[in-house]
Amino acid sequence: MALPLFPNPNQNPSFFLLFLSLYLFASMMTLANIASIDSGPIRPTTPLVIFLEKLQETAFQTYGSSDFDPKYYVDLSLKFDLKTTEKGFDEIPRSQNGSILSKDLKAFTERYFYGAGEDLIFVKPVDFVVEPDGFLPKVKNQKVRSWALEVHSLWRNLSRRVSDGVKEHPELHTLLALPGTCVVPGSRFREVYYWDSFWVIRGLLASKMYETAKAIIYNLIYLIDEYGFVLNGARAYYTNRSQPPLLSPMVHEVYKRTGDIELVKKSLPALLKEHHFWNSGCNHILSRYYAMWNEPRPESSTIDKESASKLLTLLEKQHFYREVASTAESGWDFSTRWMRNASDFTTLATTTILPVDLNAYILKIELDIAYFAKVLGESSIAQRFDEASQARKNAIKTIFWNEKMGQWLDYWLGTTSENVHKWEAWNQNQNIFASNFIPLWIDMFNSDECVVDKVVKSLEKSGLLHAAGIAASLTNSTEQWDFPNGWAPLQHMIVEGLVRSKSKEAKTLAEDIAVRWMKTNYATYMKTGAMHEKYDVRRCGEFGGGGEYVPQTGFGWTNGVVLAFLEEFGWPEDKDVDC
Numbered sequence: 154m155a156l157p158l159f160p161n162p163n164q165n166p167s168f169f170l171l172f173l174s175l176y177l178f179a180s181m182m183t184l185a186n187i188a189s190i191d192s193g194p195i196r197p198t199t200p201l202v203i204f205l206e207k208l209q210e211t212a213f214q215t216y217g218s219s220d221f222d223p224k225y226y227v228d229l230s231l232k233f234d235l236k237t238t239e240k241g242f243d244e245i246p247r248s249q250n251g252s253i254l255s256k257d258l259k260a261f262t263e264r265y266f267y268g269a270g271e272d273l274i275f276v277k278p279v280d281f282v283v284e285p286d287g288f289l290p291k292v293k294n295q296k297v298r299s300w301a302l303e304v305h306s307l308w309r310n311l312s313r314r315v316s317d318g319v320k321e322h323p324e325l326h327t328l329l330a331l332p333g334t335c336v337v338p339g340s341r342f343r344e345v346y347y348w349d350s351f352w353v354i355r356g357l358l359a360s361k362m363y364e365t366a367k368a369i370i371y372n373l374i375y376l377i378d379e380y381g382f383v384l385n386g387a388r389a390y391y392t393n394r395s396q397p398p399l400l401s402p403m404v405h406e407v408y409k410r411t412g413d414i415e416l417v418k419k420s421l422p423a424l425l426k427e428h429h430f431w432n433s434g435c436n437h438i439l440s441r442y443y444a445m446w447n448e449p450r451p452e453s454s455t456i457d458k459e460s461a462s463k464l465l466t467l468l469e470k471q472h473f474y475r476e477v478a479s480t481a482e483s484g485w486d487f488s489t490r491w492m493r494n495a496s497d498f499t500t501l502a503t504t505t506i507l508p509v510d511l512n513a514y515i516l517k518i519e520l521d522i523a524y525f526a527k528v529l530g531e532s533s534i535a536q537r538f539d540e541a542s543q544a545r546k547n548a549i550k551t552i553f554w555n556e557k558m559g560q561w562l563d564y565w566l567g568t569t570s571e572n573v574h575k576w577e578a579w580n581q582n583q584n585i586f587a588s589n590f591i592p593l594w595i596d597m598f599n600s601d602e603c604v605v606d607k608v609v610k611s612l613e614k615s616g617l618l619h620a621a622g623i624a625a626s627l628t629n630s631t632e633q634w635d636f637p638n639g640w641a642p643l644q645h646m647i648v649e650g651l652v653r654s655k656s657k658e659a660k661t662l663a664e665d666i667a668v669r670w671m672k673t674n675y676a677t678y679m680k681t682g683a684m685h686e687k688y689d690v691r692r693c694g695e696f697g698g699g700g701e702y703v704p705q706t707g708f709g710w711t712n713g714v715v716l717a718f719l720e721e722f723g724w725p726e727d728k729d730v731d732c
């Protein structure tokens with residue numbers, strides 16, 4: 154969702170006056186959303202999701218919280234129609250207080266459901282070969298090369314197609330009927346995820362698997378055609394929100410390697426729709442995350458209800474649930490980045506934050522649309538998006554850039570009519586997060602030598618750099634997108650931004666970060682036979698993260714970033730493979 158924002162009057166006095174009158178009317182509308190408790194849009198879910206949530210709740214009460222994964226229940230598919238299943242559910246024997254015996258619930262689920270993930274079929278991608286021609290030419294070290302080939306082979310373990318049953322009877326599944334080959338993150342994430350797909354594609358390109366990369370893009374375009382935007386993931390319970398919008402760079406990267414003009418032709422209308430989803434259409438705009446949902450997330454319903462239990466009124470709970478879903482939309486679920494009070498999860502305030510990274514991604518969409526339009530000879534679209542990208546670039550500079558820190562900072566909107574639309578320095582969140590460096594990924598910023606110089610110095614002394622890469626934040630919280638976790642996407646975007654600049658110092662830093670990350674993954678893989686979605690960045694090579702680890706499956710975006718880094722940097726001769 155987008156929000157018009159005033160320029161900083163100190164930096165841009167002329168813009169300030171120009172927008173003052175236009176803004177008064179718009180701000181009345183905006184304030185209604187921000188100041189009141191939950192007046193936002195809702196996108197209803199399906200009867201199946203509602204029923205599976207009921208099953209999830211029952212399972213939680215019956216089996217208890219130990220090792221309980223609520224998502225498992227909303228991933229089940231039905232053997233019979235919903236009415237028959239509901240009847241079977243009502244017939245489960247219950248004691249006087251309503252409780253159910255474990256054995257009865259187990260018998261019910263076995264009789265009425267297929268297991269989670271059974272509606273996705275393993276496939277060998279059409280373009281997979283054991284050792285692709287021209288695979289990672291810079292990797293000479295034999296030990297590293299054979300590891301890289303193993304990582305490459307993991308694409309077979311992560312590739313799926315949606316079973317015909319889903320296409321014939323979508324009402325029996327929460328899985329959505331994507332048309333082509335899918336690559337899933339792995340572990341409990343059995344379905345396609347939006348932003349994960351970007352790093353999966355980066356790795357597939359290093360693996361020369363162009364057809365699979367295109368199939369992923371066409372799946373995401375299918376979601377835009379069906380729903381108007383790319384969903385968080387390909388499940389019926391994800392239809393109320395998106396995820397960080399990275400379709401345009403996926404198309405750009407694949408086009409660069411293949412020159413496939415058909416791909417660009419088919420992508421452009423979808424990207425225009427997606428851009429519309431993230432923007433209200435007026436000039437000079439910055440966007441925020443805003444889910445169309447104010448109830449517990451179905452895939453985590455038992456957890457969300459527990460978190461909301463200390464809130465007293467329904468309105469407070471609804472407001473909190475929208476913040477939770479909106480934070481999931483950010484991909485950073487969860488982090489103190491989005492909390493007013495770092496020790497109180499119920500103070501999530503994501504919908505009142507203008508996030509640096511989201512706006513960098515939307516700027517990239519605008520730049521990519523302008524580029525694709527030029528390739529296709531659509532000059533009026535090209536011109537419109539050249540202008541839009543200039544406007545957003547200015548807004549990013551004006552609202553987010555902090556000269557003293559050499560970082561771009563999230564901007565917190567006020568909640569009263571006096572302060573919501575007035576730029577104030579103290580509304581910039583001065584805490585250090587990896588997201589404060591993401592605009593460097595955009596060429597408009599990494600081509601500015603003065604900016605790069607400041608950002609490199611700032612990153613070096615930020616405290617985010619550790620033995621295993623870049624931490625998500627400096628706050629030592631229990632939230633997974635905080636210290637001590639380092640995530641593949643953050644390593645990659647920052648490194649790529651540094652590499653694209655002209656600065657030698659930036660390139661050296663990029664290689665240093667990439668090598669730390671690759672060594673961590675190498676060591677973890679040697680120790681455990683897999684790579685994980687995130688790492689404890691304090692300890693080199695030490696597996697760290699929640700969630701189960703599945704040998705030989707790896708994790709989609711980690712595999713992708715490792716292969717992308719090996720392609721870019723090789724394995725420097727003087728770097729030992731051991732941690």
Ligand SMILES: OC[C@H]1O[C@H](O[C@H]2O[C@H](CO)[C@@H](O)[C@H](O)[C@H]2O)[C@H](O)[C@@H](O)[C@@H]1O
Pocket residue numbers: 224338342346348349385450452453481482484485486487686
């Ligand atoms: O389990 C519930 C949440 O799981 C997802 O979030 C995490 O995994 C995703 C897949 O790798 C990743 O894209 C995201 O950044 C992670 O935080 C899901 O995206 C959430 O919406 C969901 O509630």
